[in-house]
Amino acid sequence: MIFLAMFVSAKQRGASLLEFAVTVSVIGILMALLLQRIWYYQDEAEKAAVEMTVANVRAALEIKVVEAKLPGRSIDLTIFTEENPLNLLKSKPANYAGELFNPNDKDIGAGNWCFNRTDKSLIYLLNKRISFVDAQSKRLKFKVKLFYLPQSPEPGSVAFEQVED
Template sequence: MLEFVVCFTVVAILGGLLLQRLWHYRAEAERAAVQMVIANIRSALEIKVAQANLPDGSLDFTFLTEENPLNLLKVKPVNYAGEWYRPSGADIGAGNWCFDRADKTLLYLLNNVNSFEDSQTKLLKFKVKLTRLPHSPAKPSGAPETLGVAFEQVKD
């Protein structure tokens, strides 16, 4: 009977350690998936800016700040919950992306708060913003200002 108790205790300790590592890897997988979607959106934005800078392209980037950045991707993530007007956490669902039409932000509701160490909340917000690129010293005065686009995380 004593051997059974010792064996059961060892198996329980090893099982607890295994579950702890699985939770850690699950949080790491979520973080990697979020970073991949963000990187894909940033790449798509860079392509749109490059296309707009071509001789026959238009230089108006304001349309990029108004539309859903996931529309730039050929394939949306499988965990995309759609476009909402001021969605709640229940509308989005844990582990899903959503576009808020009210303030033009892309939202992600975390499954696990430990996925992002600097996150105080379970809701991550991202927004496309217009940026002014630094002036080149060789650029003549009076030349048009150079605009760019950035996809940044918004802090509340």
């Protein structure tokens, strides 16, 4: 009890320099861990958004192909290889930069989609390559391809696939 009274009666000046340094260090470590997790979740969100857009385009393309094969319809499937596949969607992604001729990375902008009118491909420019481990470059490129049945001059199916840039 005497020790406590002696400690309380002493004039308190605040935290010592050592206590301040330890507090700043702990806060710095916690902030680094928080930023690392935030970056991880941003990368995962980008990956999920790209995968979702590709899945939506594939589903819309499959629906259009089935509609084209209905009795009484005579739609040539090659038209899907010439058009922007995002036109099949009800609404384009918010990060869609438009249709461009031979766009460079600056024209597209990181984290955006673009349709290259020259080679009829859909391009996504990654924010960071680490979210897509298998990505060879910062660009992901997709095209609509025709598949022919054996011994048939007409295309049997259409697919939306990733291609090399």
